[in-house]
Amino acid sequence: MARRLKGASSADTRSAILDLIRSSGRVSRIELSEKSGLTEATISKIVRTLIDGGLVVEAGYAESTGGKRPVLLELNAASRYALGVSLDYARISLVLCDINGTVLHSHAIPGARRSKPQAVIDRVAREIGRFLTAHAVVRGDVIGIGVSGAGRLDASGGVLRSSRQTGEWEEFAIEDALGEATGLPVILENDANCAALGEFWSGRVSTAHDFATIYMATGIGCGLVVNGDVYRGASSNAGEIGHVCLDVDGPPCFCGSRGCLEVLATPAAVVRNARERRALWDRLGLREREGEDVRTSFSTIAAAAMSGDSDAAALIRRSADLLAVAVLGLTNIFDLDRIYLAGPGFAIAGPIYLEVVRDVLDRLAFMRKVHPVAVEMGETGPGAAARGAASVVLHSHLTPHHLRG
Ligand SMILES: [Zn+2]
Known part of the structure; x- marks a missing residue:
């Protein structure tokens, strides 16, 4: 269902039209008028300012519906860039995206480990400088830097408060520190919201869809996109x-x-359950070490499940059943019509999770007779959070009618 724009301020209208062009891929002025409820004259005026600003270009013609073939519009991909950074304990990923959210270049450096926050930020800033130089990108063409991290944000969004890992990151103002070190605007967002906005922006999801991205790495979080x-x-x-x-x-x-x-279904829970099944544990050659090894052990179990080991498959299915029940609750509360499963936790056994969550929602979603709920895989690669973080920048700066606060 199209959400009408009448009565919005002119800046809001301009950014909402830009958002319609983004989610449409290629679209004519007439279609924009139909989708927005605005007159063709108003659309023409707004499109002119977007073309003059370099954000939108004309890109060929649509099929004729009787009269003149309408001109198609699309985002001007090469006009500006966004950087995405995913700050992780084991690895830090950098990506450079065009304004469609397409990754042009990516790069990974060693993770934050136990370094002091300021030292990590200085290292990331130096790496960003080198990264831009290597790809001949002028700093002035970069809209900003999105930073993805696991954990909670404080009320202003600027500080990452991890409820788990205590220490110096708790009170460290990442946005300010990285902004100062790079001279670029910085937005911090948690990894699940980054993943959700990544799907929304580069997956060209229309604002007419309300959806959730379930993000599984070591823990499980979710990003909800409602009303765009x-x-x-x-x-x-x-x-x-x-x-x-x-x-x-x-x-x-x-x-x-x-x-x-979190206690029952995360990769750590699956590994814990595997430890209680000695035959499986020994068969897969799993080791006793805790911590970082959870990812490796979980990958081994997930791979065994995918290649038909019935004990491993039972553990993954149990995790998927529990996840599906939680997703069912979320879907019912928000009346969602789409769910994405994203993040490295789904990289190997994603098809099993997908099948189980689909089945539960098909059978039990409260609104199933009113509308279907699509369940799809999102990005599961190691750069997914970084790409999502770049999308957060694009979303906030190019379509500010959505801006937080
Ligand atoms: Zn809890």
Whole structure:
């Protein structure tokens, strides 16, 4: 269903039209008029300012519907760039995207590990400088830097407060520090919201869809896009699907509750469950080490499940069943019509999770007779969060009618 734009301010209208062009890929002025409810004269005026500003270009003609063939418009991909950075313990990814959110170049450097935050930011800033020089990108053509990190944001969005890893990152103002070090605007966003906006922007999802991206890395989070923008909640921390309680008498969770999705279904939970099945554990050659090894062990279990090991498949299915129940609740509460599964946790056993979540939503979604709920794979590669972070910049700067606050 198209959301009408009448009554919006002119800046809002301009950015909403730009957003319609983004989500359409290629679109004529007449179609923009139909989709927005604005007159063709108003659309022509707005499109002229977007073309003059270098953000939109004319790109060929549509099929004729009787009269003159209408001119098609699209985003001017090469006009500006956005940088995305994903700050992770083990690895830091950098990507350079055009304004369609297409990754032009990517680069990875060693992770933050236990370094001091300022030292990490200085290293990232130097790397960004080298990265731009290597690809002959003028700093003035970069709209900004999006930074993705795991954890909570404080109410202003500028500080990453991890509820798990304590330490200096808790109170460190990443946006200010990286902004100062690079001279570019910086936006910090959690990894699940980055993944959701990545799908929204470069997947050309229309603002008519309300969807959630379930992001699984070591933990499980979700980014909700409602009315064409990330749903943030009271303190920019909406989407903690990992702490939905699925068993009130279940094992304790670090959040203080019991039986959370996070304790029952994350890669760490799957590895823990595998440890209790000695035959499987030994057969897969899994080791006892905790921490970073969870990713490796989970990958081994996921690969075994995909190649037909029934014990491994049972563990992954159990995780998928629990995830599906949580996603069902979310879908019912927000009346979503689309779910993406994204992040490295789905890289190997994604097809099993996809099948289980699809099945549960097909059978049980409360609105299933009113509209279907599509479940699709999103990006699962190591650069997904960084690409999403670049999309956050594009979304915030190019279509500011969605801006936070
Ligand atoms: Zn919890």
